[in-house]
Amino acid sequence: MKRTELVHVAVAETSVIVRSGLVAVLRRMPDLTIQPVEITSLEGLQNCMQGRQPDILIINPAFGGWFNVDEFKSNYPRASTRCVSLLCSVTDSNLLKGYDEGIALYDDIEVLNKKLVDLMNLGVDETDGEQETLSQREKEIICCVVRGMTNKETAEKLFLSIHTVITHRRNIARKLQIHSPAGLTIYAIVNKLVELSEVKMSL
Numbered sequence: 001m002k003r004t005e006l007v008h009v010a011v012a013e014t015s016v017i018v019r020s021g022l023v024a025v026l027r028r029m030p031d032l033t034i035q036p037v038e039i040t041s042l043e044g045l046q047n048c049m050q051g052r053q054p055d056i057l058i059i060n061p062a063f064g065g066w067f068n069v070d071e072f073k074s075n076y077p078r079a080s081t082r083c084v085s086l087l088c089s090v091t092d093s094n095l096l097k098g099y100d101e102g103i104a105l106y107d108d109i110e111v112l113n114k115k116l117v118d119l120m121n122l123g124v125d126e127t128d129g130e131q132e133t134l135s136q137r138e139k140e141i142i143c144c145v146v147r148g149m150t151n152k153e154t155a156e157k158l159f160l161s162i163h164t165v166i167t168h169r170r171n172i173a174r175k176l177q178i179h180s181p182a183g184l185t186i187y188a189i190v191n192k193l194v195e196l197s198e199v200k201m202s203l
Helices: 016-026 042-050 069-075 109-120 136-146 151-158 162-176 181-190 196-202
Strands: 005-012 032-039 056-059 082-087 101-104
Touching: 005 016, 005 042, 005 109, 016 032, 016 109, 032 042, 032 109, 056 109, 069 082, 082 109, 101 109, 136 151, 136 162, 136 181, 151 162, 162 181, 181 196
Parallel strands: 005 032, 005 056, 056 082, 082 101
Antiparallel strands: none
16 A cells, blocks of 8 residues: 655646646545645745745646746756646647646546656555566666667657656666666666667667
8 A cells, every 4th residue: 555645736727717626636636645735826836936845836838828847947946846737728749848747637536646646756665576666657768778768869759858857767766776777777677678689789
């Protein structure tokens, strides 16, 4: 059984219906105890970041006209806040590159719960095996690393931002205590994430 964790989540959305509806869903997460705060303006977001910084910021990319996630992260370089896009309409994928995750209006509770648990790295029992500590996305990134792909190539292949790939790689290193491509190669082969023939050239 997973532990129930307290997670501070800020929801930045101008629509009261969408905002309050999402907050109501967040309070029903099976594996997380969410302490939500609702944000309706850029000024409110600024005030929030100056106080108790949220673990996760769920924000509509159209918030404040257009929310510049890269600028936000550079303004708060010491914050560990993960940024999640809240997609209420069709949005240009180029505007979503800096986000750590994305949720949509049609995501159900299980999908939303898994995304938030993965973001907070809380999805594993202490008794689970090593490989189980990794999300599917992290396993995909390991496969890219052992095939000799750069962060940029990995980001393009998996349709992620380079920042997100780097964050995943940092999480992988922390979870597995493996800090080199050679170590990840051995891990990937032993755990059958890749075939030996796929990594011969990089060994």
